[in-house]
Amino acid sequence: MISPSDGRIPESRGQGKSSCDAVFLVSIRRSHTRSPAIHPHRPRCMKRRSLGPTAPDIFPIGYGGMSLSEKGRPPEAEAIKTIHAVLDAGIELLELSNVYNDNDDDIGHNERLFAKALKSWPGASDRVIVATKGGRWRYRRRWLIDARPEQLRRACERSLSALGVERIDLYQLNHPDPNVPFAESMGTLADLKSEGKIRWVGISNADLDQIRVASSIAGIESVQNRLNPFSRLALKRDEVPYCAKLGIGFLAYQIYGGRHARRIGMHPLLKRIGKRHGTSPYSITVAWLLAKSDNVIPLVGARTIGHVRDALRGASIELTSEEVKAIDAARFPKWPLHQRIRRKLAG
Numbered sequence: 009m010i011s012p013s014d015g016r017i018p019e020s021r022g023q024g025k026s027s028c029d030a031v032f033l034v035s036i037r038r039s040h041t042r043s044p045a046i047h048p049h050r051p052r053c054m055k056r057r058s059l060g061p062t063a064p065d066i067f068p069i070g071y072g073g074m075s076l077s078e079k080g081r082p083p084e085a086e087a088i089k090t091i092h093a094v095l096d097a098g099i100e101l102l103e104l105s106n107v108y109n110d111n112d113d114d115i116g117h118n119e120r121l122f123a124k125a126l127k128s129w130p131g132a133s134d135r136v137i138v139a140t141k142g143g144r145w146r147y148r149r150r151w152l153i154d155a156r157p158e159q160l161r162r163a164c165e166r167s168l169s170a171l172g173v174e175r176i177d178l179y180q181l182n183h184p185d186p187n188v189p190f191a192e193s194m195g196t197l198a199d200l201k202s203e204g205k206i207r208w209v210g211i212s213n214a215d216l217d218q219i220r221v222a223s224s225i226a227g228i229e230s231v232q233n234r235l236n237p238f239s240r241l242a243l244k245r246d247e248v249p250y251c252a253k254l255g256i257g258f259l260a261y262q263i264y265g266g267r268h269a270r271r272i273g274m275h276p277l278l279k280r281i282g283k284r285h286g287t288s289p290y291s292i293t294v295a296w297l298l299a300k301s302d303n304v305i306p307l308v309g310a311r312t313i314g315h316v317r318d319a320l321r322g323a324s325i326e327l328t329s330e331e332v333k334a335i336d337a338a339r340f341p342k343w344p345l346h347q348r349i350r351r352k353l354a355g
């Protein structure tokens with residue numbers, strides 16, 4: 009994780025070099041600190057993206073670690089192998105939560121797992137940004153919201169201990185709490201930042217007004233909202249362009265539609281464009297998200313490393329403006345036709 013003294017990745021900002029040069033330099037530098045078989049699947053040129061106004065430029069795709077801790081998660085050794093492969097592929101942003109877990113005895117599983125994986129990874133872990141969240145709770149597998157100041161503080165302390173760090177790189181409010189004034193939740197994160205417990209502040213599941221308020225109270229780096237071909241509210245409600253204007257990174261979550269992910273693989277237009285570029289509909293989805301705005305950083309959530317690599321391929325594909333427009337205009341029904349008819353008939 010980024011140490012208190014070095015917030016920046018020196019090659020990331022201009023200095024007369026193109027972004028591709030910057031990526032190349034990072035690969036070379038890292039190659040001296042890692043095992044010889046580095047980045048076998050890493051595309052040659054990926055433009056880095058800014059995580060936020062004061063955070064560094066990073067690899068353009070982040071990894072969402074939810075499925076490695078939730079029900080149906082892989083055995084620990086396998087999960088650690090996946091995390092190592094993700095890091096070997098060059099991904100620098102790991103997105104976690106204090107409450108990604110299988111049952112109530114398991115709170116913090118996600119953070120402990122990634123802390124363990126980072127410890128045993130031979131690469132340059134000081135370049136990895138670990139993001140986690142507070143403000144939600146789990147009870148009997150149900151998701152609850154609790155962003156009261158005292159609860160946020162407690163959650164942050166627990167995350168510090170689960171991650172085994174003195175400061176969390178990026179701490180995000182998981183969800184605004186309808187029972188707590190938003191300014192109070194954000195004020196707590198601002199306090200935690202000034203106390204040195206968190207380095208950067210982010211928010212998630214926030215609308216335009218909340219982004220504005222959060223930005224003025226806590227100086228946020230990132231906004232993490234849902235964005236995928238099925239759900240484009242973040243574009244319709246101008247959250248993406250607003251963040252871009254302020255230099256705030258937009259972390260797109262559930263990029264394949266979460267439980268509808270299978271339908272990405274079946275979409276005729278994505279399949280056709282994928283064929284043209286010699287890749288899968290999933291890579292094309294990533295390329296489409298990246299084409300939406302320079303501040304979008306898609307979070308790939310996958311248990312299988314082959315699926316992570318598929319997403320990485322998307323970062324080196326440049327879609328034509330006609331292809332982007334065609335995906336913009338295409339319909340993305342979440343359910344197959346027969347289910348839609350059945351739902352309609354059922355009222």
Ligand SMILES: NC(=O)c1ccc[n+]([C@@H]2O[C@H](COP(=O)([O-])OP(=O)(O)OC[C@H]3O[C@@H](n4cnc5c(N)ncnc54)[C@H](OP(=O)(O)O)[C@@H]3O)[C@@H](O)[C@H]2O)c1
Pocket residue numbers: 071072073074075103104182212213232261262263264265266267269273288290291307308309310311312314315316318319
């Ligand atoms: N802030 C929030 O409130 C919030 C809420 C939900 C999620 N998130 C974040 O978003 C991340 C991802 O969310 P998600 O997992 O629900 O949704 P998702 O990324 O839309 O979908 C993940 C599903 O897609 C499958 N997949 C991925 N790549 C594929 C490929 N190339 N071919 C076929 N299938 C592929 C995965 O399979 P495998 O697992 O088998 O590889 C998994 O079943 C989470 O880890 C979390 O970090 C945040």
